[in-house]
Amino acid sequence: MSTLKALKSVNGFKRTLLEGLLVLVVVAGAIFFKSTLPGGELRAVSTIFMFIALSQAWNIIGGFTGYASFGQVVFFGMGGYFTAAVMLHLHFSFWLALPLSGLFGAVFAVIIGQPLLKLKGHYFAIATLGVAEGMREVVINLPDITGGGAGISVPIAGTFAKTQYLGDGGFYLLFLALALFALAVGTVVSRNKFGYGLRAIHQNEDAAAAVGINTVRSKVMAYSLSAFITGMVGASYVFQQVTIFPERLFDVEITVLMIMMVVIGGSGTVVGPLLGALGLQFISEYLREHFTNMHTFILGGIIILAVILIPQGLVNYIREGRRTKNYSLLANIRRYRL
């Protein structure tokens, strides 16, 4: 315990160095881990990395800024379809399509963010959901570009395949890189001026404006940043799956999973969504294997319990508990109760 305290009290440059070291160790471990896993497991862990990235991205707009986007999957889908379209029709290499997909998502976020971020609470959530569902319909109705309801396939063989298929091991590394990128962005944002500005907007938007924070610009930037990451993840997913359909790529359940990971882990923190992603994916996989018929049922039950018992998320619960020495779950329930 005292070593932990000693570690925590180290500040500034030394701390960043220590953290950097920790990250290197973890990354090395992950890479080593890869060689020990069979194909199916590699894919499962890749999915965990994918959700780590997605939940970190959502946390920027939903956790820090407090604008709960219920349509976040739209950037996933649009990034994915962008990559599929340019790889198929324009014969782009994946490595070119990847950052462009992120940019595509970011630009879309800037465009729809301007009107939507003026809405508050439920209105914003529902409006973003409407955009996501609407874009899915748009994609279905543009079969020349997107293949419509019949789906679209990324070229991985033949003359048009500019990039070689990465394979399970390759995608493991790709999603790991995306997860690390998202974690890095989340960490930087949580500690810098921009991140504190976002928190200020979340905790009191009027006061934030009064101290000189351009709330419109900050919100749009946060939305756009989260869209950039989400778009790139979508692009990678599409490459991995090769053939994709609109229902899957714009599935509202992906957004809900993202949100759950952030909320259960602890919204507004970096570690929270990380834990949430790990925890929820394990639980989801476990349920899928052992209770195939009932797994949605049980997952729904878990969501309900988690939201009622620990609405502020695990990490925040622990932090507050340590500060106030009060770990009562009953007090937790009373917090939001009517």
Next chain:
Amino acid sequence: MDTFLQVTAYGLLQGGLLALVAVGFSLVWGIMNIVNLSHGAFVILGAYIAWEIQGWLGLDPFLGMFISAAVLFCVGYIFQRFLINLIVNGPVFITLLLTFGINMILIQGMNLFFTADFRSIQTSYGSNSFEVGNIRIPLVRLLAFLLAIVITFALVAFVKHTRTGISIMATGMDRGAARLMGIRARHVYALTFGISAALAGMAGTMIATIETFDPSKAGKFTLMAFVVAVLGGLGNMYGALVGGLLMGLVQGWAGQYLSGTWVNAIAFLVLIIVLVFRPNGLVGKAFYAARVEI
């Protein structure tokens, strides 16, 4: 011209039903500021219950619908009182997640219990229709439409002229003040949700006589409820009626004159436009503009 009138008639008839689907959802959102993502599941659940009742008791769905409503009222009351009330004061996404979780267990529960087969409720008069001019109006659709209108008006009367109804409105306008007057807010919230579930169930029953239903259709009804509620203004029951009719017409015309799933895309577009430009709905002003939450 005949096609246009036919489509318009169908659209209106459908619209009345949509209004009934939406009015409970709108009530819950307007009074309690809760967006119930499981609303569509209640609609389908109502249909299943009525279907079961017809199977056991041979009861006509237009009568069985009241039993369905009663059952769903209890279910809704319990959910609100012992689950949703626990997080009412929390941030937006907590409520959304909770109702999404409820949605998941309801839909999966129905899948497991009733299987995912398509069902519908058959009636002896199910294929009857009559002609007005050159327009064909199916009997069940007309019955459903009329009942939906009657129920909506009954709801408005309930809310304006009964003590319970007034206490619901009061709690929606200023919960703190209502509680200071002796109104039990937890109970009122549960009542409101129960009423919403009951209405959803009635709508579901009637829908089952017109088209097939299965658990996967729940999401579609939740979405429709959103759009109509937002169009009509939250908590505004006449607004839900107007919104429903409008939506029914738009869907009918779009289905006839536009291809495939552009219909859905248009629904979303309407939703977003209304949210951005007139979040108080097309009908009426901000219903509960000054909300004081205690």
Next chain:
Amino acid sequence: MSTVPILETRGLGRRFGALDAVSDVSFSVNQGEILGVIGPNGAGKSTFINLVTGHIKPTSGQVLIDGKDMTGQAPWNIARAGVARTFQIVKPFNGMTVRQNIAVGIMYESHGTNRLSVALEQAEAILEEVGLGGSGDRMPGELSTADIRRLEFAKALATKPRLLLLDEVMAGLRPTEIEPSLELIRKLKARGTTVIVVEHVMKAIVAVSDRVLVLAQGKVLMQGGPREVLADPRVIEVYLGHRYAKRQKGNA
């Protein structure tokens, strides 16, 4: 000292539907002045502040800061022009410590540091100044009324304002708590900061204002020195009613 008033409004007005919350308010404040603003409830004092700071857009008239037209500018632009305010119903950043609350303002001030660690250090000085010396690590939810008012004050000072608008900062404070606030206002004036004090607590207004502006029903009733204004029968009338004023005149 510049001859351009630091703040000037011309015919400023805001209409809500059929109600003129503020209408035709024209006045100016010079640098280094302390202007008191009084008026009965509903006189439009808070609306007036919101119009100046950009939280509400005026429906008529102009707001000029340092002679520049800033009418209808967003609140953050007004803040960057050197204007800060407190809120009548305090608006702390609830999830941050007191020190972090102030650090946000320090970072977002136009010439302020971008680094959180530096801002947190600089926050300490402001904490001392407002009397929150040891409370930097506490959460706003734990503060007493007086302390949370101090936090509100501190947040406004964080942006190094040249013009500070105080919206009823003394409300609900005990006499022993009012005096330190007055001291702080005097210190600010000594540093060259212009202060507009909107208040109900007359003792504070008299103690600290150079001039007083009286608002009633959204309009300017009169301006003048503090004692002069408070003795004026028209002012007494808007506070205590027509009959009382008549009775006073009858007695005089």
